[in-house]
Amino acid sequence: MSRRDAMMLAAGVAVATTASTGAAAAPDATIAPDDEAGWARIGKLYPAMGPVTQLEHGYWGNMAAPVAAAHREILARLNRDTSIYARRAMRRDQITAQARAAAAMGVNPEDMGFCRNAAEGLQALISQFQGVTEGDAILYSDNDYEASQNAMAYLALARRARAIKVALPRAPTRDNVIAAYAEAFKGAKRLKFVLLTHGTHRSGMVVPVVEIAALAKAAGAVVLVDCAQSFFQRPFAIPDFGSDYVVLNFHKWVGAPVGIAAFWCRPGMAAQVATAPSEASDAAPGDVQSKVHLGTVDFAPQLALPTALDFQASVLPVPMKLARLQYLRNHWVRQVRGLSGLEIMVGDDPETFGAITSFRIAGHGSPADNVAITDTLFNRYRIMTVHRTGLADGACVRVTPALFTTPADLDRLVVALKQLVPEIARG
Template sequence: MTDNRRKFLKTLSIGAAGALATPTQIWGQATTPLRSALTDLQSDDISETYWKTIQSQFHFAEGLTYFNNGSLGACPKPIRQATINFQNTLDDFPSKYMWGGWKDEIEEVRQKTADLFSVSEEEIALIHNTTEGMNLIASSMDLQPGDEIISADHEHTSALNPWKYWQQSKGVKIVTPTLPILPKSVEEVVDVYRKAITSKTRVISICHLVNTNGMILPIKEVTELAHEKGILVAVDGAQGTGMFNIDLKDIGCDFYTVSAHKWLFSPKGVGVFYARQDSQKHLKPLIVARGYEDTSIRRLENYNTRNLPEVLGLGAALDYRNAIGAQKIHDRTYELKHYFRDKIKDNEKLVLKTPELDSLSAGIQVVEVLGKNVQEVKNRLFDEYGIDSRPMSKFGLNAVRLSFAIFITKNQIDTLINALETISE
């Protein structure tokens, strides 16, 4: 028995998986493909050749051109491989890595995430997705009958329903102002919220970028307006984070929640929750397990067991993003937006349903093909050209939603435009 045990331990120590290696060594082994890829990304080059290199690191089904990142993002090949390696490490020695073996590495992911938003790591919880974050906020609020929540008409269902479920039965009222489809200024949007506020308003629930027509909402200006009256601001940041630069310290909102699988290109199933330090007193965990007495923001991510390789995969995705450069990604987003809009601006059959100003839109653009049903347009784009898009029919849009992620090239936009022009005939 003793000899068998010794043989087993020896096998563990020298096995191919290196199960008894230190977490730091495991991290190095798992991220080898990523570090190799980062070498190709760290460049001042902003040419189309550079972005084709980025494109080559994303793998899609044969014949597919993916303009639907706003629905669900893709994960670059190096991040996929790193996450698989983390999963193999966990399965090689489950108890070691599920409970404590990766503690320091998880904290590094928290710090990288905090740096992304220019906030403290003590304001970041690593959750599963935006929907969980919105439920966390809505379930925590100690609202009274007659209190009001402002949630405009373009809010995502998964951001609105938590307020309905957790608060409406208590007699709390949800106020739903109407947003303009094509505002000409930031102030026009701010004024919608200004007029909706009453003495009973307690929370403004607002998305950073609406999923319907790609409009950016002025979170900083609405937050300033709200805080003057003691109103909390909860932001659904699913569509904005990773698309353009976001400084949450400057924005000033109380809560901000993100699905990292969209524009951060992380593995599916991991999200980010931000709570301003002095607003954390309002929050209660959705799930209670051992360690619930923790007073730090980590109490909000205390699941006992979870898919930690996805969390480490988020860290790898942030390394990938940082190698490219946040400002370069921000600039590329707007470069593709302008390229697309300039190309179709003189075509009377292609009507943009997204605000023009850069302060009001970015990497999601919505276009109607006049005289054509949006479902027909979506189907023809896919069936005839292999282009995946999202049909948007609410609010009279009748338009396809197009996402310009960093793996999209100008040649692909040219192909898209040619397809839209053919369909419009």
């Protein structure tokens, strides 16, 4: 980092500290999970959904009106001023955005870097990790993101290491998931690198990564946590995990524009990740941003991030968001749990779920089956969901409400499932 950047970073930290102190204050009113009038007021800050019941909010989040307005203004400035802004003023705004991001993450700005999405950050940290050699073991699970599983398999192949893939229990609970990892660690000689996913994008299970990371560290492994689906959906600070690396998204539950994510390296651990091949050759081994070389990208999402963080802090504190999302999830799950032929893939312990919960229809675990189910829900019932593949015991359908989803929206899903599941099960 140049002396000039270091000075601007110090100024940015001061701005972020002031903003986060103000943002930490309680919002004007806390909205109860079942206060539909209150959540309808929040909903008016987001785009209207149209005729389709949208229950696939796990891909990326809608920008609230203030964030979308800031994004439009930034795009206009980038288009109007181009290099005049980019080369003479934009770095100051980027430093401020980095400081604000770091404050939201609970880390120091110099220990984090930006990437365009969590998949990009995970790919870089995994494929460039230097702490694995021939004969070592690395470990991941069937619930991890597909691209990350592929990166782990590639790392094992490139370093002649052993890749261990854990199949998490079919009916996951906090205890049996910890036990599954503990058993895998016990049998993994020379375990050096472990990937954990906090909020899984398939079943919706929230994995107790704090406990599992501690077990992995005790076994001698370096730990990378993917919290792309959990950041700002559940309350935590990045260092809480006790891991060495963390990757997250800002375009999901922070509601920033698509194209902005971040990664964190525990102090002293950046040097174990090689500098990106396309980065400047004089980048220092400890320079965190050098692990993902962004080059010329769409700068607007990064520059709009402070506005998104302001909105979240002043309007949607994370505990209030989580309570609403769990309330909505329970609203549909409790009406169909026990329906013959339907498997709800996550239990009801609030520590193990957030917005996402997936289902599977008995005897219909193939990807094609689940594509067909999502197509039927969309074409016949005008309900948007998404199929997920890759679990050891088969594919499933994911349901993800948003904060402004209504119980009536979820009642439409319940009606559809009560009609569709017997029909398909007879099939």
